[in-house]
Amino acid sequence: MPLQLDLRHYETVVAITELGTMTAAAELLHSSQSALSHRLAEAERRLGTPLFERGPRRRLLPTRAGLMIHQTASRALADLERSEQLLLNEKRTITATVRIAVGSYDCYHWFPGFLHDVRAHHPTIDLQLVVIDDQPSAHLASGSADLVIAPGTPEGIFETQPLFLDELVLCVAPRHRLAGRQSIEASDLADESFLTYNPRPAPGFEFDRFIGPAGSYPRTVTVVEQTNAIAELVAADAGVSILSRWALAPSIDAGRITEVRCGAAGLPLEWNALLRPNEPADSPARRIAEELAHHLDDFHLDAD
Structure with a gap:
């Protein structure tokens, strides 16, 4: 009516x-x-x-x-x-939208501060956070993501822009028997229940670089697909895991999880911004990738 x-x-x-x-x-x-x-x-x-x-x-x-x-x-x-x-x-006139995702890890503690920077330095670009699976190349090709933050170098066709250097660390509960160690070897995990988000060992990660070469494997290996869930299980002393220090920074800094270096030299891990191949030099996605590199530089960790 x-x-x-x-x-x-x-x-x-x-x-x-x-x-x-x-x-x-x-x-x-x-x-x-x-x-x-x-x-x-x-x-x-x-x-x-x-x-x-x-x-x-x-x-x-x-x-x-x-x-x-x-x-x-x-x-x-x-x-x-x-x-x-x-x-x-409203002073911003939106002319482009960039969809940004995180590969492998469901960690978003960096997003609020980064969104503030984007609005200040790129007011015409709207930033959207999207969730993807472990196949960033497919999401970039389909357009469901324009920029993916990923550890290491995943499989697929894309352009890689380095962001910062991180480290894979053993994550344990604060009262765990390994919590006070400066570093551990793969053999120290022989009696542990190990948690991983990846159903198959990925090149460049803990099984490929640390556990496999030593020929010493954890007692049990359980796949938990969400890294946030792994963090909660570790905090509850229901298992241990080797994960990105940056991704778990909120739990580590809050004292809910303790980090231990893997091997005397550690396991450096580079995070990259993944873009579509032949991304134009001044595209919104590339500008956001450059802003991201500048923003995340504060999280840079140098391996000793």
């Missing part, structure tokens, strides 16, 4: 109800008393009921119908005013 009243009718009812006189309402709405009287009469005619009645000192008092219209209209007008102000005060 179409509305019987338009915006000016609602403004009139609100103004008269709140100010009490036709004179004050007309002044507020920059209208004449005659025009406002005609508008009110038209509203009452369309609704088939009086909205005001005369009170003491010639004040206009809302009827039950008038109060109902006032309550609804005052809320709606306030919402409309806020929407207009947001649009009028």
Whole structure:
């Protein structure tokens, strides 16, 4: 059913109800008393009921119908005013959207600060955080992601831009028997329940570089696909894992998880920004990748 009243009718009812006189309402709405009287009469005619009645000192008092219209209209007008102000005060004109994802790890502690930087330095680019699986190349090709932050070098066809150097570390509960060690060897994991997010060993990670070459494997290996879930299990002393120090930084810094170096030299891990092949030099995705490298430089970890 179409509305019987338009915006000016609602403004009139609100103004008269709140100010009490036709004179004050007309002044507020920059209208004449005659025009406002005609508008009110038209509203009452369309609704088939009086909205005001005369009170003491010639004040206009809302009827039950008038109060109902006032309550609804005052809320709606306030919402409309806020929407207009947001649009009028919005200084950013969005010309591009960049969809950014994290490969392998479900870690997003970096995103709020980075979003702030993007809005400050690239106000015309809208940044969207998306969740992908372990196949970044396919998501870049389909357009479901424009930029992927990934540890190591995943399989696929893409352009790689280095971001920062991280380290794979053993993650254990603070009271775990290995928590006080400076470093561990693969043989130290022989009696441990090991948690991993990857159902098959990936080149460049712990099984390829640390556990496999030593020929000494954990007692059990359990696949838990979400790294956040692994972190919670480790914190509960339900297993150990070897994961990115940067990805688990919030839990490590909060003391919920303890990190231990893998081998005397550690296991350096480079994080990269993955882009589509032949990404234009000044594309929004490339500009965001450069901003990301600058932002994440604060997290740079040098291997000893």
